[in-house]
Every structure is written in C-alpha cells, then in structure tokens.
Amino acid sequence: ARPPLILGLESSCDDTAAALVRGREVLSNVVMGQAELHATFGGVVPEIAARAHAEKLDLAVQAALREAQVKLADIDAVAVTAGPGLIGGVLSGVMCAKGIAAGARKPLIGVNHLAGHALTARLTDGLPYPYLMLLISGGHCQYLIARGPGEFRRLGGTIDDAPGEAFDKTARLLGLPQPGGPSVEAAARSGDPSRFSFPRPLLDRPGCDLSFSGLKTALLRERDKLVDRQGGLTETDRADLCAGFQAAIRDVLTEKTRRALALYAEEEPELPAFAIAGGVAANTAIRTELETLCASKDIRFTAPPLSLCTDNAAMIAYAGGELFAQGACDDMGLAARPRWPL
C-alpha cells in the first residue's frame, strides 16, 4: 500500500511552515521566515511571532497544497507541532490544524518538534532504528537514542544555553546580523582560531553533558579588552573572535560525541549509527569534524541537507506519518505545550 499522505504544520519559533509528505517523499516544503520582523529587536519577539504565524499559516498551507498539486480531500492526516516552543506560535499552529482536520474530516496528529528534528535522518536517509542522535538548535542541545517515533532515551545535554543560542548571542555582541549561526560561520572562515583562547567547558567532567554560557562570557571579555585598547573592532578581530568561538564549540561537541558514542555502544554494540539535526547541524565546521570522527570509528553518519536542518514542516509531516502508521491519533482536545520533553 502507498504510505499515507500527510500535511504538516510548524510554527513553534520564527518560521511559519507547511509541507506535504508521503512516506519519505517530500512533495512540497514551504517555509516562511520572520527574520525581518524580529531583526531590529535582536531576537525573536514571541508576540510578534504569534501574530505573524496566525496571519501566514493559511497561506503556507495553501502554497504547500498548490506546489504538491494536492487537494485537502486527498490527504490522509494533518500533523502539527504541538510543542515545545513559544506558546503563541504553537497555539496558532494547533488551532489551524484543528480547523483543517474538522473541516476536511481528517485525523489530527500532534507532533513533538524535537521528534521532528530527531527523525529527519530517517526522512532523508532512511536510517533504521536505533541510532544515536545529537540535536543542536537555537533552543535545544541533547544526545538521544532514537528507538521509535515516540521512543527516545536522553544520554545528556546542555546544562545552560543551547549552541545556537550561543552563536546568536555572539553575533549580537559582535554586531553581526541574526540569525547568528550563519553570520558567525561566514566571519570565522577568514579568521585565525588560535589568536584568542576560549574555554572548552565541561571537558574535565565525565559524561556527555554540555555547557555553552561560559563561552559567551569569555567572548564578551575579549571583545571589551579590544574595545578598551583600540576603541572598536576591526574586521580581522571579528573574524578571529568568531573562528576561536566556533572552534571551541566544535571541539566540545566532538569530544562529547565521542563519549556519547561510547555510551551508545554499550547499549547497541551491533548498530553504530549517528545522526545530527537542528539548525546548528547546518554548520560546516561542526558537521565535518563529526563526520570525520564517525569515519574513524566506522560509524554510519547522517546529516540532513541544510534546508531540513533548520525548522521546517516536512520533518513534522514525516514524524506525523510514522506516528500515524503506529495508530496514533489526537482529538480536538490536543493541547499546545510550551514544554514537552521527549
């Protein structure tokens, strides 16, 4: 039988997204970003995000249907991010999905945003369960063993900031545009990572918990020293600061991944597979280093294409499809949850 055709909706942060997915086939994947709306505030403003989602969701759905040449009547279910995230945005998505489900008489499936990221490796590469995954985004950082669409075990994670948050704050401190990840990565390309020495937090502690808030403080200190001495920052200073900062994050993620892989191997010695997901997985320096680590250990490595690393609805539709195949279904009581650990 053909896999079910799923309409997915995503609105938990600052991207309004809708997609149509059948099994592993992405028929359309519409993402309407809100970067310009939040640009002058230096971060996502929840109230502005919620209003924009409410205004744009219907348009995103319409565009996704048109692009896939599909009618609402043809879909098998509606999957929607029901958390975790900014509650106003999640509510907008859940309300929209309920309206569609009721109007078109289709089953409704609430999806955990983190599960969407976590299953992206299956959507893009058909990675079989189980596998170890590292979710690194603007709001999250954790090592998970994935055993099913609703079956995850957490091995460790950040004790303070997420790495994407650290990239965003670094960009703000250096006057680079948001989102910070891509602009810091671009600046780092011409920089000297050894000019400034940044800490490698928690490497002295066992396990695979991480910490990123100290890095930001270290960066602030180096910036202020330069500003005091020369009255501002040169392009070279910025590039060197970004390169040093990015190298520190890369080193910490690599060493903690080495440890997480060892923990995973104790549970699943036969099936070594590692996947990364989330916006920070778009970073080439980090990706390359993790790929090299896996290659040296003969571990299958999967990283989604850049467009599926950051927030999108294809991953929500895909995860919804897996849950649907297992018989999952929600009713009109589906709640929007600001917090929802996997």
Ligand code: KG4
């Ligand atoms: O997964 P995502 O789109 O949203 C969340 O669920 O958080 O991740 C967004 C985060 C932002 O913090 C952004 O700065 C970061 O991913 N990011 C990057 C890169 N591209 C996006 N961080 C480092 N390098 C990149 N190339």
Ligand code: ZN
């Ligand atoms: Zn995300």
